[in-house]
Each structure stands twice: as C-alpha cells, then as structure tokens.
Amino acid sequence: MLMSVMPAGAAAPVKAKAEVLPAGMARVTSVEGIDEYRLANGLQVLLIRDDSKPTTTVNLTYHVGSRHENYGETGMAHLLEHLLFKGSPKHPLVWSEFNKRGLRANGSTWFDRTNYFASFAANEDNLRWYLGWQADAMVNSYIARKDLDSEMTVVRNEMEMGENSPDRILFEKTVAAMYQWHNYGKSTIGARADVENVDIPRLQAFYRQYYQPDNATLIVSGRFDEAKVRAWVKEFFGRIPKPKRVLPRLYTLEAVQDGERSVTLRRVGGTPLLFAGYHVPAAADPDFAAVEALGLILGDTPSGRLHKRLTEKELAASVFSFTEGLADPGFALFGAELGAGQDPEPARKALLETLESLRTEPITEEELNRAKAKWLKGWSTAFTDPQTVGVSLSEAVAQGDWRLFFLTRDRVKALKLADVQRVAQSLLVTSNRTLGEYVPTAKPLRTPSLPRVDVAAQLKDFKGEAAQAAAEAFEATPANIDARTKVSTLPVGMKVALLPKATRGGAVQATLVLRFGDEKSLANWGRTPDALAALLDKGTATLSREQIQDKLDELQTELSISQAPGQLVVQLRSRRAHLVEAINLVAQMLRTPALPAPVLEEVRRQALAQVEQQRKEPDAVLANAMERHGNPYPAGDVRYAPSFDEIEADLKAVKLERVREFHQAFLSASHAEFAAVGDLDEPAVQAALQTAFGDWKGSRPYARIPDPLVPLPPAKLEFATPDKQNATLALRLPLPLTDRDADYPALMMANHLLGAGGDSRLWNRIREKEGLSYNVYSAVQWN
Template structure:
C-alpha cells in the first residue's frame, strides 16, 4: 500500500517513489483486429450512487476487483498535504466489525492486493481466484464506511509514512523533482508531493483524518470494477448485496473545482547537495487529460524517448552527453506537465544537455516529421497498448482510471482514435504552443560532494533484545473475521501442452501456445552472467550484454533499433549472476522479425569501438549512482562480506575494473560464453508451433560453440562465526536500509519448498508475515520489512531487508533478531503453515494468469533442469511439506548469532 504501485497498462510515472503518480494514457492505440478496451463492459449506477463496471474475460480462473475513490492529494485542505495517503494506510488497520489488519485477511484469501494514492484518486486493487470475489466485495464494502481509526493506529502509521517519505529523500531525483514541481504549480496541490511532507504528517490529528474519510469515502464518490472470469449478472448481484446496502450520505458531495492550476513563471532551480551525478529536469505545463492536444503530446513523447531511434537517445546518449535521458506526459484531471530529463555523462555539462534539448524541440517545431518517423511512433504506441493490456488486472485498472477521471470508461477508445489521427503538423503545433522557453521550469542537481563510502564493522556479541516482541497473529483469529462464503474447489493449473525440444547444437526450446491475445512473449537465458567476472574482469559480462544490440555484421545499432521499433518490438538483454536474461515482446505478426534479430545478435554481434566506449561511460555513471543508493550499495556490501573473494558471488564491478576493460575483452567473452548449448529460449503466445520450430532451426541451427566452455567453482560457504555488523555511511541520506543475511540453498535442494513456506511465514508479506506484523504493524519501526532468498542453479543468500529512520535502526534490528530467536525456539504453528500453503498456492495460480509470468516460470524451471510439469506440480509439492520441515529450514538457514548485518545510509550505532 504505497504510492509506488504502478498499474502496468497506463503510463503512470513516479518520481522515485512518490512525487508523481499521473494518469497519462501514453500507450493507447488499437489494432483493427483487437476489440476496444470498453468492448463488453457493463456499466451500472446503483441507487446509492456507486458506479459499477463489469467485464467478463474468461481467459483464466481469476478476477480483478478494483475500488477507486475520486479523492487524492488535489482534494487536501491547506496544511494537510498527504492526508489522503495517510488515510490509505489506515484503511488497512481494520473495521469496527473486523478489528484486524486487512492485509492478513487478503493474505488468507490468497489475493494479490495493494493500494496507491495519486493526485486525483485513491485506489485499492486485488487479483484473486474467481471464487473469492464475494469475500473481497464484503471486505471492501465493510471498510468503505466502517474503518476503525484509533489514536494509536494513527500514531503508528504516521511513523511508517514519515519513514516512507524520508526514504524518498534519499534520492537526489526526488529532491529535485519536489523543488521543480513547487515552482511549476506554486499555488496548487499539484505542486506538492502526493505523500505530503514529514512536517504535515506529524501534525495530522485523528479528527482531521476521520473528517477527510467521511467526506470522500462514500458510494457516490467511488467506482467498482470487476474484470475476469465472472458472469456479469451474478457479479452485479454480489455488488448490490454488499456495496448496495450502504446508504448514500444525505449531505452533498463537496469537491474542489476542476479549475486549471496557475503555472509559475519560467525559472531555474539549482540544488547543490550530496550526490553522484548531475541531473537535469525540464518541465512545462500542459492542459488536462481530456484536452484535444493530449493525443499529439503522447506521440511527441514517443518521438522524444521511445527507444534507441528516438531524438533524445540519438542526440544525447549516442553523442556521449548523457548517460540516460527520458520524457513523459503527466496528464491529470485539472492540468498536467510534460517533463524531459537526463543524467549527465562523466565530464559533460548540464548546460550542453539543455542546449541540445532546446535544439531538438526547435527542430520538431519547425521541421515537419517524415512519414516514417510518425508511423514508427504510432506503431510503438499500438504495440505497447496491446502488450500491456494482456493482463486482467491491467484492463480493470485502465477502465477504473478512465471512469474515475473522465466519467467515461470508453475514454481510452476515444483517445486512441485521436492518436491515430495525429499529423506531423499537430506535432509542430504542440511544440510551438507548449515548449516556448518562457514556459520552461528547469531544475539542475549539482553534486556537492561524493566522498568514498565509509565502512565500519565489528562482530556483535548477541544478547537478549531490550524490547518485547508480541505474539504472532493466530490464523484462526484471522479466519474468524473472514467472510463466511463457500468457495469452490481450486481449479487446476494447466500447461496446455508445453512442447520442448533441443536443437542438435544443444539449444533448448520450450513452446506454449496461448491465443488469448495476438501477442508473443519471449523469455530466454544464456549462461553468461556476472558470476563469470571471477574469471575475467568485473564488469565484462554486464558490458557484453549491454553491447549486443550495438551492431552486427550486417546492421548498425541504429538499423537494429529501427528494425525493432518500426514494428513495436521490444528486445532486451540483462546480465545477472545466474546468466543473461532475454526479454522479448511482440505482436504475433512480428514474431519472425523478433526471432531473426535475436539470432543475428547472438551469433554475429561485432561490438563496435565507439558504442563500446559510450556504454563504458554509462556503466561508470551507473556505478556512481549505485554507490549513492543505500538499497543497492547495502546489498553489495552484504554480498561482498558474506562470500569470500574466490567465490563467484563476491566480485562486483568498480570504476577501476570497468575503465580497464577493452573491446577485445568483450569479444573474447562473447566467443567463450555465448553458445547454443548454454542457451534456453521460451516462447508463449499466439503462434504456430510447427512453423516456429522450423524457423528456429533455420535461424539457430548453424550456431556452433567457438571455444571450450567456461567453468566455475562455487566453494561451500558457511555463516560467519559470529554476527558481524557493518555500517556503510553514504553522505546526504535520511533513511537507513538494513540487510541481515546468511548463505542460502540452491533450487534443487530438497529443502526448497519448506524454505519457500518458511520465508513466506517469516517475511514474505510486509503486512501478514511475522516480521511485517511485528516490526512494521505493531511497533511501527519501518516503512517496509520483508525476507527473500535467491535459489537457482547455485545457492544464493537468504536476506531480511528493512528501511528505518536512523534513530530507529538499532531498535528495529534488535527486534528482528529477537523475533528470529523466538521463532527458532517456538517454531511456526500448524495453523500458520496451513494458511501459508493456501496463500502461496492461490497466489501462484493468480500469477500464472499472466502470460509473461508463465514464460518466466517455464524458463526458470528449465534453467535448473526441472521439467515443464513442475508448472502444475508446484502447489502439490508445497502441500506435501510438513511443519517439522518448515521449522527445520528456519533453524538451518537463519541463526541470529551467525549473520552478516549491513546498514547503508546514515551513520548508525548498533549495540545488541
């Protein structure tokens, strides 16, 4: 339940967590073969004013329920900035009839649930097995008018929210955005951060929060959307049975007028603060989301930053001025803004970048686009919209967004028609209208210092914690508050016939036909990950993957980009410890081009010197940003401490190691590690498997290894002899990120399923796990705490991660260690285990409604030599785990007296 939850179907942007959640419809454009988003939707307005949208999508036995309220930070009284977001947090604290954490209830139902607050709305959304829809409706209707708010709950959640806000302050991008937005809209809530400020949050009173709740949380100010495997008449009957019983308030709904916010005058803002790289943000005001110019602004956005062939990439990144560049449209109910931004490359000035952006805009305003440029942007918008709308939750969210903000769930269909009509003259006109220099708000972030990260460490002699840990929540107590609804038997997970085969050269392939949408997902993995940096030079594996699309024997980088982007195809390579992951997405008709391009870059990449040098400079900038980010730097220090120098999980790239890399190092690694017998490809989507098999043989059949395979040794790692604490101090940070880690297990370890359940119970859910219930919900010491483990072909670490204010860090660590001791001593209960099995099994089935998740799951299983049948057998394996096995997994893997603890960010002292 954060501001960072971003529905995937809408181009909603976030300024490092919470400065902005906008509702720009940047990816809306249909193909004639695809029905409009609003097709098949049944709209009903109940007698109490509640708007209900229902859409039957019978592609999987799941349903998305969304409840959106027409209230956000725009509705907040002066001096109460952030109260909408604070209320969102309290909505999980229970109701008068169910005085328990609602996250626990959603967990028990196996629902994927969350919430977010934006400028114009607040939304609560769930994806769950279809037979649990009635239970979710009962719970959401209950908290619409009966949320239980107490002074203690408010004080606890105020601490959590302040921790959240201070966490965003760790980011220079956020701090600059906050100043820029205040200058853009100085007299309007759009100029304030959605989550508020720590000062305002600290002053919230219970009467003020209750007043805001009763003023805006009412049926005539809400939209309920149900999409998925439902029968509309039955779904509407359930809504009437639950929400329909809530009376419409007698007092009229009062909401701020939708008058356009007054934009501030052109000005320049400069922040000189600790950081790692110069940042530029250029913002101009634009009209509301329903304005006719929005369609042209969306196309302009794609022209500027829609891939490698875009203007910003070519003029800023290919010239070496910027390490990254972006643009986006923020289109809200009453107004909005268009932002262009960049991170300067080493030794490059923000003034030069700003000048280049001005030249680009001047060119777009004066010279008509070519037909090819305009068509490319539109085709990218088409493909993005279709690909992002494959997910049931995404469709429900888009419908809710349209109805909540415009009063018309068909707004996307109308908007996409407008995009189709955009002309080159329209692009010139909007540039001339909105991008005059007298409208620019320019923000510059100049790093004042970037000292080396300081490390302090010492072994800790563990003692009993000074604070008491509460009793774990009894699942039977939670069950007593669940709606008494008879659920159907869980449907089986089916693989619908996964076809597997291996080419003569060793390349493994998995094919799964899914004709629910005219799209294809490609997921692949090459055993060429950063673990091999131990044999070469730290950074080689990452740079090799980053340069694959920089040119082949027959195509330049730009030609490759245009080949893909002209057709709306996405193809990316990312290096991780376990390998190089391949992600590809395309409309079904473009699958041949996707496969042909993949085959070309895997077999014929040339690594041109000029592009290599540019990627090397971007990598150096990225390393600087990593060292300024407590989340990433803390994880790095943990792993370097946990694993010895001769272990493949130990080395990380450094500026020195990256600067020492030459183009020939990439070529050597490419020839040794990129080989068919170390590659797996998975395709899920709308295709003819016979034709695809033939095409794969044609494209990849002649690919042969060029050298002997690389070989790695993974030494056995033991936990430290005693718990070791390190404080990685980073200048200018207000929130601490802490990791507690120990060696874990690999995927084929017989304890894997027991460890999954143990992790789920311990910290797998921020609100429903033991750690979340105690450290976050009861003690209010952290915005978020969770546990996770990395288990693939090789064993990775088991980790607990939490975010705290510096003054709470030691107490939170101590409380965590105390909870671990008590959990090891007392163990989990049979009731907890049964609840975890149900939750994980239900969540697993819900996730598999997404074709991208299916593709990644099949790939992950294949990469550790598990058969396709694991897709169906996973839940049965969980069910077979015993309580003794789960408790033993905890005792085997997490010993509070033998951990590595790393806190990154502010200086803290920890004395257990």
C-alpha cells in the same frame, strides 16, 4: 496492432444482452468488451472478463487524491490509504485476512485518485470476500487516533525513503515550482507539518465525504463469473445508501505562466540531473495525444532528439521524458542524467535548445510515425494484459471517464504532423518552462490558456472498436502444463519447450537462454560480458540501432537482454503473427551484432553514472558489502564480488576487441534453451528456431559454475551514507540446505511465517506494532 473500425467520438449504443441484472443495477454502456453498470447509489462498475490467465484483479478507485486536499490537509488522501488497512469492527485484521487468502493487495494515491487493488488466483470465495471487505471499508473503517499514531512513524519513514532519491525530490521540487495555485504542485505524500499534525476529526470528515459509492469506480478484470460478481456487488455495495452531501466543485486552474522558472537542489551523492517541465493540456483535451507523441519524439532512446543531441554527443549519460495526463491541465517533463563531475552547462544548453527549437526544426513524418507505433504498442500491451488493463482504466477514470483510454488511442492513431507541430510550438516555449537542476535561465513567450475540458462533449460521438475474442481458460496446474507442453531438442543442441494456448490479442511470451563456458574459461573477463549483453540490441551487420527498434515496434514485440555468469537471457513478448519474425530478428542480434564503438562508450558512461550514484545510496552500499563479506574467491573469478572502485575500474578497462572476442568464443546455440507460452504456431516456431540457430555451434565446453556454501564469520557491518535520511538494515544467515533437501518445505513455511507475508511476525512487530519501518521482510535465496 489494434485498428479502429469506427470513427472516434461516436457513442456506442447500449447493446441488449440476455442478462438479468439485480434490482437497483443498470447497464450503462459496453465498449470493446468492457461492460459498465451503475448502482442506484451511484457506484460505477466496470467488468472486464478475460480467461487468458487464471487470476482475478479487483481495483476500487475513489475519485479523490491530493488535488482535493484543502489548506493544512496535504497528505490526507495518502493517510487514508494507510488507515483503511487498519480495519473496521467487522474486519479488524485486514492484512492477516489478505495473507490467509493469498491476496496480493495494496493501495496507491496520486493527484486525482486513490486506488485499492488486489490480485489473486481466480477463486470465487476470495473474490466474494474481497468485494465484501471493500464495501465495508468504504463506510465502516475505524480511522481512529490510535491507528493514526501507530502508523505515523511508518508514513514518516516512507517520506524519508523518498528523501534519499535525488530524482524523486527534484521531480517534486520542479512540479511544485510549476504550480503556484493548483494542488498538482503539492506532493501527494504531503507536507511533514500537515501529516504530523493532522486533525483526526478533519480526517474522518474527509473520509466520510469522499469514500462514498457515488464517488467510486469498481473495476473487476480477469477470470470470474459475471452474473455472480454483479450479484455480489449489489449485495455488498448496494446496501450503502447514496449520500445526501454534495461534493464541492473544484474551480482552481493554474494561470498561464509568464516567465521561465528554475529550482536547484543540492545534496550529497548521485550524479547531476536536469529536468525541464512544461504545462500541457488535460488528458481529455484533443491536443493531449500530440503531447504523448512529443514525449517520444523528443525523449525516446535511441530515436529521440534528446538522445541524439545529448547522449550520443557525450553531453549526458542518458535522457528521458515523462508526460502526465490529468483531469486538469497537467505537465510534461524532459530530462538528462549526467556523468559524475560532468559540467552541466553544455547539457543544459543542448537540452533547452532541442526542446524549444521545433519552430525552426520541424518534426518529420518519420519521427511522428515512429512515435505513434511505439505508443500504440504500449497501449496494446496494457490492453491485452488482464492484470494491468484495470489499472490503466483506473487512470482514465481519474482523468474524467474510463472511455478516454480508448479515445486517446484513436486520437493518437489519427494524429497529423501539422497538429503535433502546432502543439509543440504553442507549449514548448521559454515562458512555459520550469528548469530543475540537481546541482540555473531564458526569455518570455506566452502559451495559450489551457481550459478544463467538457469530457461528455468530447465523448458524445465516440464509438469503440469491436471486442476482442475471448481467451482460453487454461488451468495452470503441473499436470495441465506437462500435458500441453511440447518438448524437443534441435540437432544443434537447443532444448525447446512450447506451450500453445489461446490468449487475448494473440499474445505470446518467450525466453531464450544461451549457456556457455565454465569457471575456468570465464575467469578474468571483467565487465566484458555485461558490455556485450548491452550492445547486442544496438545494431547488427545489416540493421542499425534505430532500425532494430523500429522493427520491434512494427512487430509489436518487447525485448530485453541480460546476462549472468555463464548465461545470456533474451526475453520476448510478442504476438502470434509476429513471433517467427521476432525470432529471426533476435538471431541477427545474437549472431551478427555490429558492436559499434560509439555505443560501447555510451554504455560505459551510463554504467559509470550508475556506479557513482550507488556509492552513496544506502541500499546499494549495503548490498555490495553483504556480497563482499566472506567472499572467498580471488579477483577475476566470476563469483568474486568487486567493490565500487573495482567495478568502475573494470568498466573503464572494457575494450571493444575483447567484447568481440568474447562473443566469438562463447555464444552459440549448443547449450541453449527456448521456451514459449501463448498463442503460437508450433511447427512454424520450430522451423524458425532451426533456420535461425540450427548451424550455430560452439566449440568451448560448458559446465554449470559451482556455487557451494561458504561459511561466513559473524560480523556487524556499519556504513555512513551522509545526507541520506533513511537507513537500511539487512541480516544474512548461511544454511547448509538446498531446495532438494527434505527440510526444504519446512524452511519455506518457516520463512513465510517469519517475514514473507502481510501477517508475518516481522511485519506485525516492526511495522504494525512498533511502526519502526515502512517495509520489513525475510527471504530464502537458493544458489
């Protein structure tokens, strides 16, 4: 956990560095290892050097999103995101260049910003080229009618993909009902009428007004040479003149809501959903940290109040929360997903009572401390990952200043119970609520006005924490990996592979695989293995479910458990100081799980709700049909592909006794594998594994489940999914090859040319030329 050593709000003085800056570039400030520069034309530049991974990520954020669109212009910011990839006179084939250089690039549009980003293996030539392309795209993109016309069907297809998702549409409808005047109520993708009838001169004017250096922030993170990057930024962006235009001042603020609102969405398929939305302060407001804590205190699973009062009491299959920190006052959403056919009235009543009863049921110190630990763990995870820290900073940039990323952390650390209680009582009131239902009520109570925040005033006394130590520059070549990796086998049979390397924040990632059974012994267990995997982190012989989650937060450790036929996989992300304790905690979960009956019922309800939703989803219907077509195995075989009805029946048939029997019969460390990479103490990890798993032997034999090629009869399968505007198409061809055949490289290259990249034949024909689909690809799957 990162601890602040300076009072938040104090502006750190710019430290003198032995660096020579290009003419026209000035150093602005440095906070916790992040350096800010400014070009004479106004471009803001953030450099985050981190050698812990051999990758570089570049993110260019334009301070423009759907909030800046005028009447008739909804979706314009998103359209520009698409059209920028259509090229310029200098770069006419953008996707082709990305593909040739191995760039994983894309763009995204939200309320306050538009991002263009790319990640790639650290390479100075690619980095220099990408910076040059970004600078050229800023002012020289075509934004032409012919490109708009060809892209229109793609954008329309993207709209229709969203229309297939009840929760996405309910989100848009609920937020639209919350905002009567402010543009946060407008969907980023835009109104169909505006998008389809967009005026190209207005779109070009929008581009020229907002795509300028004084309205952009360039963020480079990962492995790179800082001096060279500064020179390249000056070379490519510095030549762009500072615009003479003055950006319009946006002054619309949403009026205080004076009564509860509701919106109901009725469509085919899925399961009932409930959303309760509340206006909250802007991200820069000191009270927003309390909003973040409230999101976890109320919406977290399993410790949140909604989980305890809805999920555990079987009023809902699951609950969730979502807090949106924006440049202007934003919103918080709390919700519940119900089981198929479940009466929404009890869940609705419990949802609203829980959210709006904090005045009479105050928050406890324990709840606040737990929420702070979880939030700070998430912040630390983002900050220590060179590929995500840039994206996180871009959101703070959109909120008003990149240093809000750190200021909000300091505010969360400093949260007091009285502050969170005050914010809850002022915001979570009936008059400030908008209820959204997928399949409708309340009394007025005014909330205080939420003003725009003076970000500069909030940051005038801000100081950041000390910069973290630089991570090791490790070249991930096969030879280097082999040379560094320490391989061993424990007496019990567990194979161990450890690759110690210095990382930012002492991060370490590990995977534990338990292999067990064979095709005969694993037959006729139904969904029992799935239930076991879902229950293992829900309590042990000595720890409750909440205590496990609290311990994981305390250890700054993220954990996931999954299963496939014949194996159970545990994935860990932890820190050097906590890895040994994390291993011991995992051993408790695997060896002495509580397997509580009430939680089994919770897991069953969630799984059944998911099956019910999948029955009408085109992607899920098609995937299930493809798995079943030509499947030669009988019901009960682990390779058999069940129908949705059979999956439902199997879930309902799971018995706790069988779950316990499966655990005792199959799980052991006899055929296990453990691998870890990062800042780790090798002897300590070896000792921890021996202590935790050294006497965990299994008696049943293990053999890999054979999965031979099955010839499939030609067939054309069609399925109707009523009320779903977007269709899904898939083709499958069995091939008598394995990844050890001589033709393996040729097949992989052929697949890449056909449909694995942004310049593939499928992409160029179906997406770029015909505009028939938002996405198209091909892939090779090896069994």
